[in-house]
Amino acid sequence: GDSVTQMEGPVTLSEEAFLTINCTYTATGYPSLFWYVQYPGEGLQLLLKATKADDKGSNKGFEATYRKETTSFHLEKGSVQVSDSAVYFCALRFQTGNQFYFGTGTSLTVIP
Amino acid sequence: GAGVSQSPSNKVTEKGKDVELRCDPISGHTALYWYRQRLGQGLEFLIYFQGNSAPDKSGLPSDRFSAERTGESVSTLTIQRTQQEDSAVYLCASSPRTSGIWETQYFGPGTRLLVL
Numbered sequence: 001g002d003s004v005t006q007m008e009g010p011v012t013l014s015e016e017a018f019l020t021i022n023c024t025y026t027a028t029g030y031p032s033l034f035w036y037v038q039y040p041g042e043g044l045q046l047l048l049k050a051t052k053a054d055d056k057g058s059n060k061g062f063e064a065t066y067r068k069e070t071t072s073f074h075l076e077k078g079s080v081q082v083s084d085s086a087v088y089f090c091a092l093r094f095q096t097g098n099q100f101y102f103g104t105g106t107s108l109t110v111i112p
Numbered sequence: 113g114a115g116v117s118q119s120p121s122n123k124v125t126e127k128g129k130d131v132e133l134r135c136d137p138i139s140g141h142t143a144l145y146w147y148r149q150r151l152g153q154g155l156e157f158l159i160y161f162q163g164n165s166a167p168d169k170s171g172l173p174s175d176r177f178s179a180e181r182t183g184e185s186v187s188t189l190t191i192q193r194t195q196q197e198d199s200a201v202y203l204c205a206s207s208p209r210t211s212g213i214w215e216t217q218y219f220g221p222g223t224r225l226l227v228l
Contacts, residue, residue: 038219042221043203043205043219043220044219045218046216046217089154099171101154104152
């Protein structure tokens with residue numbers, strides 16, 4: 001079935017380090033791909049998205065490229081900040097249907 | 113403006129009791145989703161409401177689970193005869209419209225349910 005697999009955490013980085021959180025998916029069609037972020041004490045919010053192969057989503061210095069050949073949507077940031085500490089969720093959704101498929105979430109802690 | 117709110121934030125109940133969880137979506141959002149997140153797992157879709165259309169209940173895990181929504185307002189998720197495996201965080205999300213792949217969901221903070 002359709003699913004999303006995320007890199008397990010927790011991840012701890014020093015400030016200004018490079019971040020990669022891996023996400024791969026299994027899908028029978030051509031989904032849209034999303035990254036959501038949950039900051040401490042807050043609800044999930046959309047970070048970025050990509051709707052077709054080779055699209056790059058970007059927001060707040062984060063980027064992810066829709067790679068159809070490797071069925072991946074890895075999240076990257078060149079220089080993390082303490083304020084990036086949060087839980088990050090990868091998700092997919094098809095153009096038809098109402099369901100989102102979420103990964104298990106990856107907790108990131110950035111230390112000064 | 114106000115975001116999606118959920119109540120209660122925490123609920124502890126005894127096995128076999130019924131519980132009711134509430135979600136207040138953002139005003140004007142026609143779409144509303146319920147999810148369940150068990151410890152260490154991803155979000156599990158439960159049910160989807162879109163305006164006055166029949167809800168998509170395909171994610172409800174058993175007939176002990178039900179949800180209602182009147183128009184485009186508050187939604188309640190009811191779990192009857194709770195079991196320990198129902199312990200989870202229940203998340204609600206709303207969206208301003210269904211526009212296919214462009215839909216952005218706005219999530220509430222969740223209700224943490226513990227069944228003893």
